[in-house]
Amino acid sequence: MFKKLFGNNRTEEQLVAPLSGKVVSLDEVDDPVFNQRMMGDGVAIQPSEGIVVSPVDGEVVQLFPTNHAVGVKTKSGVEVLIHIGLETVSMEGEGFEGHVKTGDKVKAGQTLVTFDKSLVAQMAKSTITPVIITNFDETIEQFTPAYEKVTYAGDTVIATLQTK
Numbered sequence: 001m002f003k004k005l006f007g008n009n010r011t012e013e014q015l016v017a018p019l020s021g022k023v024v025s026l027d028e029v030d031d032p033v034f035n036q037r038m039m040g041d042g043v044a045i046q047p048s049e050g051i052v053v054s055p056v057d058g059e060v061v062q063l064f065p066t067n068h069a070v071g072v073k074t075k076s077g078v079e080v081l082i083h084i085g086l087e088t089v090s091m092e093g094e095g096f097e098g099h100v101k102t103g104d105k106v107k108a109g110q111t112l113v114t115f116d117k118s119l120v121a122q123m124a125k126s127t128i129t130p131v132i133i134t135n136f137d138e139t140i141e142q143f144t145p146a147y148e149k150v151t152y153a154g155d156t157v158i159a160t161l162q163t164k
Contacts, residue, residue: 015055015159017150021047034130042132050117053154054106067096086125095119109154
């Protein structure tokens with residue numbers, strides 16, 4: 001998922017969809033932490049099913065104890081956080097199952113977390129899932145999102161980014 005550009009250390013990377021569903025702007029996320037980009041920039045996905053896969057080749061740098069969020073870091077240092085739903089930490093892990101642990105090497109498309117989408121819809125504020133580059137300002141030169149419907153998680157490119 002990396003392509004070296006000529007004559008410098010910059011790389012072009014592609015994020016594949018970590019979930020099936022509809023890709024939307026962070027502006028549509030009803031939470032100021034995400035829509036005001038306090039944690040970084042990215043996109044969000046309104047999921048159609050409860051399977052989260054890695055959007056990049058990399059290393060799992062964080063899996064929250066409640067399994068509601070997972071972070072993956074690429075070789076070039078880009079850190080991608082997938083936060084399943086809004087206000088899901090209050091579910092205390094109910095309905096979430098982690099399939100990786102911190103330190104695991106993962107490939108784009110590899111299952112990270114599964115969750116009960118209907119339970120999240122019932123118990124949390126929303127199922128919308130922000131996909132955030134948490135170190136955006138330090139690592140990203142250019143970010144080009146693709147807002148579209150994702151039929152298969154791990155297959156459709158949702159953003160292309162050029163690192164600094």
